Amino acid sequence: MAMLLYSCDQGKDLEDLRVHYKESFEKSVGDGGDTLFRKELWCGNDKLSNLFPRLYRLELLPYATIRERLGRVLNEFQSLKSLLANVSLDRNSKVKLRRSIVSNGEFKIFVWRALKNRFPTRVELDKRGIDLHSVRCPVCDGGLETVEHALVSCKFASDLWGRIFNWWKSGAFNNHNIVELLRENNVSSSMSSLGNSLWIAIKWIGVYVIWKNRNIKVFGDKSWKIPVALNEIQTLLFDWISNIVTGKKLDQQTWLSNPVGYLNLV
Ligand SMILES: [Zn+2]
Structure with missing residues (x-):
């Protein structure tokens, strides 16, 4: 033309x-x-x-x-293209997903969206002209549903983060903002590289589980159960470790009660 x-x-x-x-x-x-x-x-x-x-x-x-x-x-x-390069399209292989949890593109995209305010929270949808009856948090009704609120400061999210930090013996969870929370270099020099990788993975999975439960609440109208969400994160990680550590019988109870000490045993 x-x-x-x-x-x-x-x-x-x-x-x-x-x-x-x-x-x-x-x-x-x-x-x-x-x-x-x-x-x-x-x-x-x-x-x-x-x-x-x-x-x-x-x-x-x-x-x-x-x-x-x-x-x-x-x-x-x-x-996005560089993140997508790591995505496995083989969705039938759960083991594969668990083995590659830290480097998995799907989680990376999820985290990237959280960091870039690309989450379809009610406030973000409202900004884009989508008509909603409310922009308040559907989980706690205690504030506007921004990305920060949904993933960090919502009563339920911060309670879960508190339990995760406590379980990992990583100090108190002081309502970090989402960027501080997910920053990849936020690792401990006293921890092994496996421990640091897991700590990153825990936070990514934490965000994932929080959003999943939020959606269950919104679309399935089921209430949030924090102990269940915590257990989901712990179990997913235990399965992941079990897959990469061979030749040893791993004890899930020890993992649940003292994960950091447990890592020294594997
Ligand atoms: Zn809330």
Whole structure:
């Protein structure tokens, strides 16, 4: 399709004749500063808002220009691509998932979404124009459901984190923010590398289990059971260790009561 310039007056005449002139021609993009990224035709056969309607619905800046949007979109795409490179599509293999829990792409994407505020909490959905009857936390009703609230400061989430920290003998859980909590380099020099890997994995699985339980509450209307959630995390990790440690009979009770001491035995 040829790139043509058009004037507003000519355009209006054509629109009056029901010729959608703006959509008939590609624009010359130049430096991208005067072309709207999603709402104008500048690449492909249609506007990006039509080609990718779901992404458009999630867009916070629908009128951003190419120059404003392109760098960020490419950066995000590159990050996502590198994370996706690790994803195993073999969903039938639970053992495989457990063996690779720390490096598993699915968990990484989950954590990445938490860190980048990409969680479909009620506040985030509301910002994107999705009509909800309430933006309050569906679990505790004690505040707005932001990412921070849902995963960290919600009464139930912080209670679970407190128990996880206590179980791992990692000091008190002081309502860390989500970035501090999930930061990968937040490890202890006195811990073995297996211990540090597990501590990262525990926090990732913690976020995963918290969100899963939140969804069970929202969609299944079942109440949150913190001891059950804690046990799910402990069991998942025990299975994972059992898979990587061979030749020894592992004792789940010791793991449950003293995981850090247990790691010195394996
Ligand atoms: Zn809450």
